[in-house]
Amino acid sequence: MDKVRIGNACGFWGDDPQAPAHLATGGNLDFLTLEYLAELTMSILAHQKAKNPQAGYAGDFITVLQSLILSLKAQPRLKMVTNAGGMNPLACAKKAKEVLDQAGIVRRIGYLTGDDLLDRLPDFIRQGIALENLDDGRPLEPFLSRVVSANAYLGSEGIVQLLEQGAEIVITGRVADACLTVGPAAWHFQTPLEDWNTLAGFSVAGHLIECGAQVTGGNFTRWQEVPRYESVGYPIAEISSDGSFLLTKPQGTGGLVNFETVAEQLLYEVGDPSAYLTPDVSADFTSVEIQDIGSDRVQVGKAKGRPKPPLLKVSLAYRDGFMASGTLVAGGGKAREKAECCGQIIREKLRQANALPQEFLVEILGAGDSLPGIYQRNDPPEAVLRLAARDPSKGIIERFTREFAPLVTSGPQGITGYTSGRPQVREVFRYWPTTIPRDLVPFQLGFL
Amino acid sequence: MSQGSTRKTLASIAHGRSGDKGNHANVAILGYSQDAFDWLIGFLSKEKVEDYFKPLGVTQVERYLAPNVRGLNFVLKDVLAGGSSASLRSDSQGKTLAAALLLMPLPPDCPARLFFKG
Structure with missing residues (x-):
């Protein structure tokens, strides 16, 4: 039976840069996906793009691509899908x-744009689209001049x-993380984009592998039972046309x-x-059947889906002052008291x-x-004193950062x-969760 | 939690994982067996979870069930002091919340047959 093998070797910007080459080598993949964009990453x-028009994408991807040269040469059919384009898919x-x-490699590169709404926000507001904060209902307009990305x-x-x-290498900006898997699977099987159950299945696969090693033992409650974290295998979904799939990792x-x-x-x-x-489907994760068939293989299927929502989620952030955090170590007994004193x-x-900054937090880590x-406070012989502060004024936060060193000689x-x-x-870009009607957001395709 | 060192905790009957959504977090607690899941539905109410995380400023808790994975999924509103973009906390993304909830002591009448045997 026809299957498509999709492996994800990057769960966020900062994930192991060697993982993609390892997965491409050992994964026997049709598609390698790389996910770089967390909520905060876009802002x-x-x-970066505001300072340099050629910047604004996940630079790590370029280093990773260099590490994939041998794999791309050895596997001419290997395709890639990544959201590394960030705020600037074309430059990426x-x-x-x-x-x-x-490297002498010929691959058709396709890029996707249209997600960036920043320049269109004033028009939206004029049209009566208030872009209310989903948490508290406040309209965006008073914050408009401070918005850094949308x-x-x-x-x-x-x-x-x-x-x-x-396209053999697809570079996008903001897409829903699961789409890095749903897109290639739907293309491979020519799945109608109204086949909600199948799209739900693809989306479950995408959701499970989008955080990389977090489904292959990373962050697992019984972490003591996980063998060899230092060579952890990244996940592969071997997907069938009905949306069911085998979740596994490379052997060895x-x-x-x-x-x-x-x-x-x-x-x-x-x-829920x-x-x-x-953006593709409303997937019912409670409908999914999961069967452990042994040897690091889990079969997942029977996902149910309902029609896609009429609104698209928007990742928006606005400037909200400055922050910094730093640490000192208190040792030699009475650490909690010493740290509190500092x-x-x-x-x-x-x-x-x-x-004094507007927000000032003291954490005595270890106590x-x-x-x-939540935890009971205790009296460790040593502790890390962590101080963090936020304020609208950069000067206030700079002043705060100068107060750490003197304590070594002028404190306890x-x-x-x-x-x-x-x-x-660092500047604070505060998240503003909101939505927009999908018909207002056309996308554009480009090729290189 | 004061004399809890010898008491069994939720970790004896369930595993879990937590993460962030803006200033909110979700904490999933998954029973190791169908019996553990059934018992947790009665024991681990949203009120109990809200009370447990009260010191972190949580304003509201919703509970959803995912019987296919024996899961109880709690959504904790406003629990991250600003979330990953603005929180001053070390754990601005709620990564440790599930592990912390698994430290909740079990009542003495929790049946021993629910304990995970490995």
Whole structure:
């Protein structure tokens, strides 16, 4: 029976850069997918593009592509789909073409745009589309001048069309993560984009593999039972035309695929599991049957889907001041008291200088503070003192970062760990969840 | 949790995973057996979970069931102090919330047959 093998070797920007070459080598894949865009990533990329029009994509992808040269030469039929294009799919595609040209590889590159709504926001608001915050209903308009990025989550249709027109490497901006899998599967089987059950099945596959090794043993509750994390295998979905699939990983790799690792990932970052919304379908994750057939192989099928939602989710972020965080180590006993004292000293110095940040957080890590009030506080011999602050003024946060070093010599005994220099100040791009009617967001295709 | 060192916890009968959605988090708790799942439906109410995470500022909890994976999925509103984009916390993405919930002590009357045997 015809199957399509799709492997995902990147779960977020910052994931293991060697994983794609390993998976391409050992995965026997039809498609290699690479997922780079978290909620916050788009605003960071928008910021980069504002400074340099040729930037704004996931630069790691270019390094990864260089590491894939041998695989692409050895496997002329291997195709790739990635959202590395971020805020600038065209620039990413051009750079990718440069890499391929230099290596003497001919692959048709297709790129997808249309998700970037930033320049259109004032028009939307004039048309009465308020882009309300989904959490509290506030309209966007008062924040408009501070918006740094606004991207609709596109669906799989554009990816399918690019593949249909001969693209072998597909580079997108913001698409729903699962689409990196749904697009190639739907293209391969020529699945009608109204076949909701099948699209739900593809979407389950995409959802399960989009976070890379998180379905192959990463982040697993019984992590002690996971063999060889250092060579963890990234996931492969071997998909059938009805949307069912076998989830596995390359033979001989570390990690673990079983009922429980798959079950945990099925519910990861999910709200109502009976209506998981993507731009392609409303997938019922509770309908899915999962069968562990042994040897790191899990069969998944019977997904049910309902028609796609009329609204597209929009990932939008606005500038909301500056923040920094830094750490010191308190050792030699009474660590909690010493760390508390340091926190108090900094707070008091900043207060006296009239420079106390709007938000100021002291965590004594090791004494139970990462989830304050959940863990019992204790008295460790050593602890990490972590201080974090946010304020509308960059100057206030810069001032805050200068207060760490002096504590080593002018605070309690046994303060150390000031080795990485002053904490970095970064701009805060606060997330604004919203939606937009899908008919307002046409997509465009391009080829190189 | 004060004298909890010898008490069994949720981790004896369930596994879990948590993640973020903006300023909200989801915490999935999955029973190791059908019996454990059935028992958890009665024991692990959304009120109990809301109470457990109250110190983190959670404003509302919804509970969804996924019987196919013996799962109870809790959505915790406003629990991340701003979420990954703006929270000052170390765990701005709620990555540790499931593991923390699995530390919840089980009541003494929790049947021993539910305990995970490995």
